[in-house]
Amino acid sequence: MxxxxxxxxxxxxxxxxxxxxxxxxxxxxxxxxxxxxxxxxxxxxxxxxxxxxxxxxxxxxxxxxxxxxxxxxxxxxxxxxxxxxxxxxxxxxxxxxxxxxxxxxxxxxxxxxxxxxxxxxxxxxxxxxxxxxxxxxxxxxxxxxxxxxxxxxxxxxxxxxxxxxxxxxxxxxxxxxxxxxxxxxxxAASVKTQLRFFKRRDAWLIVGMIAIGTGGLFSWYSYISPLMTKVAGFSEASMTYILMLAGLGMFFGNLLGGRLADLVSPAKASIMLLIAMVVALIIQHYVAIYPVPTLVMTFILGGTSFALGAPIQMLMINTAKGSEMLAASVSQASFNIGNALGAFLGGLPIAMGYGYASPEWVGAAMAGGGALFALAFILYQKRNTRLAVEPHATEATAPPFEQQVTDIMAAAEEPEPVC
The missing domain is CATH 1.20.1250.20 (MFS general substrate transporter like domains)
Incomplete structure (x- = not known):
């Protein structure tokens, strides 16, 4: 574009x-x-x-x-x-x-x-x-x-x-x-109208998807330096270039995520990318001791994680009609909750002595949890759509209860025929 x-x-x-x-x-x-x-x-x-x-x-x-x-x-x-x-x-x-x-x-x-x-x-x-x-x-x-x-x-x-x-x-x-x-x-100028966003169940499903799912990124990225220097064997001086490689992946992944969301829908794009993050994190864990495959996965993980940005924002905007700006800002707050959770939980296995590649398992679990939230959101939307359509399908055979009451009252008020 x-x-x-x-x-x-x-x-x-x-x-x-x-x-x-x-x-x-x-x-x-x-x-x-x-x-x-x-x-x-x-x-x-x-x-x-x-x-x-x-x-x-x-x-x-x-x-x-x-x-x-x-x-x-x-x-x-x-x-x-x-x-x-x-x-x-x-x-x-x-x-x-x-x-x-x-x-x-x-x-x-x-x-x-x-x-x-x-x-x-x-x-x-x-x-x-x-x-x-x-x-x-x-x-x-x-x-x-x-x-x-x-x-x-x-x-x-x-x-x-x-x-x-x-x-x-x-x-x-x-x-x-x-x-x-x-x-x-x-x-909407009314604060009460804007805050109705927090009463929506599907909105909280998106918040959960972001806060848990994007934690997978930070479980990996927060400890990328010791992973590269102490496991893959790179020098500390090379970290600048490794971070640039991750940034290059983020750049292309972000553009890909925008195209994917416009192509298949934001919800489907989100669940596809979260599942891809699970797979990439697991692969990174197993190839961490090999320098070249680790660099390849660094690029892929950077791309996969930042590809989520545009689909998530569109998902929030489409879900919160009337509170679009509030919803889109909440997604950023949720992203930073994922930042804190990923860094904290990713550090636990390191503290327990499982090594600097162990946060990838935490990240994979968090990304998988985010994918489950995304799946729940899709099923919830389908259920609401089905419930909205089904009453219209039965109108020809059974009028609504309120209409039946109105017809009975109208019939009672009609004058009796004179013989």
């Missing part, structure tokens, strides 16, 4: 968000040394960002839902840029921790609003591909931005890495200002 400037503005936003989310994983040692803390304590900065995403995603969308999308996106990116500037200049661990929570607040809301905007800008039948353009920013971040930010942090100062994030935020603000068309507000 032709790349519109408006979608390019959303891509820039995804790029900045992707860098600030993932670059922290490669800078923990430098931050710990600079602030005189240990690495596990520095690791709390990753969790702090995820907490900000989970809190801010639904909250900011509900608050800003009545405003036009362009205004919301500019406001969210302005907050994102300011809070990342706080991160770059934070003088202490406490202030840095707070800045990471604040920086995470606009993350899910931006992707939620941006997903709806991208689908409205797309031609009919190309909605998921348009959303994948926005998520391409995340993949480019993992391909170029995160390795570059990690290199700068290693060789110069970690604060410069977040200065780059601020620069990308400013570029995004300008792109949104000049390239994003004015669109009328479509989100």
């Amino acid at each position: 032709q790349l519109k400037k408006s979608l390019l503005a959303l891509l820039f936003g995804g790029l900045g968000i992707g860098i600030t989310e993932f670059v922290m994983m490669g800078l923990l040692e430098e931050i710990a040394l600079d602030l005189a803390i240990d690495i596990p304590t520095a690791g709390h900065l990753i969790a702090a960002y995820a907490v900000g995403v989970v809190i801010g995603a639904p909250l900011l969308v509900v608050i800003a839902g009545k405003y036009p999308p362009k205004r919301i996106l500019i406001g969210l990116m302005l907050l994102f840029t300011i809070f990342n500037a706080f991160t770059a200049f934070a003088p202490s661990y406490g202030s840095l921790l707070i800045s990471r929570v604040l920086a995470g607040l606009p993350h899910g809301a931006f992707f939620g609003v941006g997903s709806v905007v991208a689908s409205r800008l797309a031609r009919p039948g190309k909605e998921a591909q348009a959303i994948s353009i926005m998520f391409a920013g995340l993949t480019i971040a993992n391909l170029i931005g995160v390795p570059l930010g990690t290199y700068i942090g290693h060789h110069f100062m970690w604060r410069y890495s977040f200065a780059i994030v601020v620069l990308v935020g400013i570029i995004t603000l300008l792109a949104l200002k000049f390239w994003m068309p004015d669109m009328p507000a479509k989100q």
Whole structure:
């Protein structure tokens, strides 16, 4: 599909968000040394960002839902840029921790609003591909931005890495200002109407699918460094290139996921990709000691995991009519819950002494759980469709109970014939 400037503005936003989310994983040692803390304590900065995403995603969308999308996106990116500037200049661990929570607040809301905007800008039948353009920013971040930010942090100062994030935020603000068309507000102004989304059973099935299923990605990706250096035998200096390989897989997988969702439906695409992730994680476990097959599976796993982005967003948007922006932002919050769960559960078998390839079994189990949630969602939708159709099929033979009562009352009121 032709790349519109408006979608390019959303891509820039995804790029900045992707860098600030993932670059922290490669800078923990430098931050710990600079602030005189240990690495596990520095690791709390990753969790702090995820907490900000989970809190801010639904909250900011509900608050800003009545405003036009362009205004919301500019406001969210302005907050994102300011809070990342706080991160770059934070003088202490406490202030840095707070800045990471604040920086995470606009993350899910931006992707939620941006997903709806991208689908409205797309031609009919190309909605998921348009959303994948926005998520391409995340993949480019993992391909170029995160390795570059990690290199700068290693060789110069970690604060410069977040200065780059601020620069990308400013570029995004300008792109949104000049390239994003004015669109009328479509989100329901009533908070009560928006929150009805959480009463839907199918919405919670999608949340479960994302939070559990995408945990499979983070069970693997959180421990990719020791897997490659201690099991596959690569040097630590080669990790930058290995991460770029994973990012390249994410880039192509993201585009493939958008096309697949438009081709077969978001729900079917999601379950297919989750099953593919299960298979890929199991294969990675068994080939981890072989360098070349491990590199091949790194590319495949990156592609499979990020191919889920566009189908999941479309699934949420299609399910939550009237609360599309809230639903799409909730999917981002769920993704970060998967981030936390995958990293935590994936670390348990390592702590128990099963080795650095053991998280792949945890990831496969989580991806399989996500596939079961996706299957439950499909069956639930089919059941609702069948129940909606069946009453019409019997109208000719048996009128509804309310109609029968009305006919009886009407007959009773008719005057008796005069003999």
